[in-house]
Amino acid sequence: MYRSETTVRVRYGETDQMGYVYYGCYAMYYEVARVESLRQLGLTYKSIEAQGIIMPVLENKSKYIAPARYDELLRIVCVIREKPGIRIKFDYEIFNEENKLIHIGETLLVFVDKQSSKPCKPPETMESVLQPFFK
Amino acid sequence: MYRSETTVRVRYGETDQMGYVYYGCYAMYYEVARVESLRQLGLTYKSIEAQGIIMPVLENKSKYIAPARYDELLRIVCVIREKPGIRIKFDYEIFNEENKLIHIGETLLVFVDKQSSKPCKPPETMESVLQPFFK
Amino acid sequence: MYRSETTVRVRYGETDQMGYVYYGCYAMYYEVARVESLRQLGLTYKSIEAQGIIMPVLENKSKYIAPARYDELLRIVCVIREKPGIRIKFDYEIFNEENKLIHIGETLLVFVDKQSSKPCKPPETMESVLQPFFK
Amino acid sequence: MYRSETTVRVRYGETDQMGYVYYGCYAMYYEVARVESLRQLGLTYKSIEAQGIIMPVLENKSKYIAPARYDELLRIVCVIREKPGIRIKFDYEIFNEENKLIHIGETLLVFVDKQSSKPCKPPETMESVLQPFFK
Numbered sequence: 001m002y003r004s005e006t007t008v009r010v011r012y013g014e015t016d017q018m019g020y021v022y023y024g025c026y027a028m029y030y031e032v033a034r035v036e037s038l039r040q041l042g043l044t045y046k047s048i049e050a051q052g053i054i055m056p057v058l059e060n061k062s063k064y065i066a067p068a069r070y071d072e073l074l075r076i077v078c079v080i081r082e083k084p085g086i087r088i089k090f091d092y093e094i095f096n097e098e099n100k101l102i103h104i105g106e107t108l109l110v111f112v113d114k115q116s117s118k119p120c121k122p123p124e125t126m127e128s129v130l131q132p133f134f135k
Numbered sequence: 136m137y138r139s140e141t142t143v144r145v146r147y148g149e150t151d152q153m154g155y156v157y158y159g160c161y162a163m164y165y166e167v168a169r170v171e172s173l174r175q176l177g178l179t180y181k182s183i184e185a186q187g188i189i190m191p192v193l194e195n196k197s198k199y200i201a202p203a204r205y206d207e208l209l210r211i212v213c214v215i216r217e218k219p220g221i222r223i224k225f226d227y228e229i230f231n232e233e234n235k236l237i238h239i240g241e242t243l244l245v246f247v248d249k250q251s252s253k254p255c256k257p258p259e260t261m262e263s264v265l266q267p268f269f270k
Numbered sequence: 271m272y273r274s275e276t277t278v279r280v281r282y283g284e285t286d287q288m289g290y291v292y293y294g295c296y297a298m299y300y301e302v303a304r305v306e307s308l309r310q311l312g313l314t315y316k317s318i319e320a321q322g323i324i325m326p327v328l329e330n331k332s333k334y335i336a337p338a339r340y341d342e343l344l345r346i347v348c349v350i351r352e353k354p355g356i357r358i359k360f361d362y363e364i365f366n367e368e369n370k371l372i373h374i375g376e377t378l379l380v381f382v383d384k385q386s387s388k389p390c391k392p393p394e395t396m397e398s399v400l401q402p403f404f405k
Numbered sequence: 406m407y408r409s410e411t412t413v414r415v416r417y418g419e420t421d422q423m424g425y426v427y428y429g430c431y432a433m434y435y436e437v438a439r440v441e442s443l444r445q446l447g448l449t450y451k452s453i454e455a456q457g458i459i460m461p462v463l464e465n466k467s468k469y470i471a472p473a474r475y476d477e478l479l480r481i482v483c484v485i486r487e488k489p490g491i492r493i494k495f496d497y498e499i500f501n502e503e504n505k506l507i508h509i510g511e512t513l514l515v516f517v518d519k520q521s522s523k524p525c526k527p528p529e530t531m532e533s534v535l536q537p538f539f540k
Contacts, residue, residue, distance in 0.1 A: 032414075
């Protein structure tokens, strides 16, 4: 498995009038965690798209354990448990500044060839950077 | 069960560079569907909050079957299958303009007394409007 | 000049912890007003893009007179004062449910040929529907 | 005057189908720049609110010189030119990774006493950290 950590600072515009982070904002936090997770391996999602592969989301799940609040520096642990095939799954655990687990999520994405609009294998650049974690 | 329908027009700012609705925007569509679902019964979420009850989200799940695109008038079928206790669950099916099912989702929310910060029963106004659907 | 009206219902996710609509959400309301303004003339922005013309924003200005709040049905008066050349300007006045003017805005956009990435004239379909208003 | 710099990484969800950052997302970037600008002086906006002072926006202006794109690490230069009274103005210049100026903006905010809902002076904590820059 491949495990990484990212931090995200809660923006004012991401709170709602309950005083919590709006439940719809977590998907964006997941996106940041996924992208930074890959960047830590030297891979950018931008470069994947530049190779003609897009990664639409198939499934997304979220458990809201406790609210996140304005200006908190959230720590997101992002894990790829299984070697990606034509699909890749990311798991997330989000911790607040008191190091309390406040949120759990997961996202399933599919690799799609932009030309043919058909599912495809991950780009070689991704396979090679992930390989050491899935022996 | 209680079933309702709402339409949502996709905004330009909700698309991403893939040309699809960003996966994180569906949670906002769900919110619109829930709120309009209750409004069709004469109940506003605003009035629930005014009674001192907030409804934070506990769980959210999404299946992305096909992309939604800019300017499409999406039809959201929103269903409450079980009589709400201290929790309430909403199921959604989203159809595009060709009447194709493109998305399935569900959200579990909890009723919380704003003063005590403790889970509570639904407000009586909600129980009374929902009662006919759960005999 | 061409004047139109649209309504927008404030979503929960658009509020912030001040209990107001987040100041960054008005740009999206403007977008809805522009798009519906054209639709009332039988023209969709989608069809403009389909003709190979995109309309990036050059300038945006906002005056926040009074806050908008959750669930309010805002009324947006949208005005095109001058016949569009390679640029088009939209003015907005937003009224709350008490019919109080709470917000003023304006957006300047440019017509750009997607192929050449150069500024261009408005599409003929737009010129023809707007012509009656700028004699 | 007080000048600071912040960086913001463009998120996928902030792009639109034009392939640019959606014009409505810049207000959120401004917010990040303002908040980090104060944090560099040891002051958090969170602590200002905790003192019972909120800072609603009165005016916002944006010039879009060139598009920002996905994954770019934008550099935002944020300047307070005048010593704040009951109002405070922030100017922004946004540079892309090629160090090209792509965007100019400004935001005028007002200090409001949350209890009385009336305009008020900046909190003393802010006055003291800003004082050295406005002699």
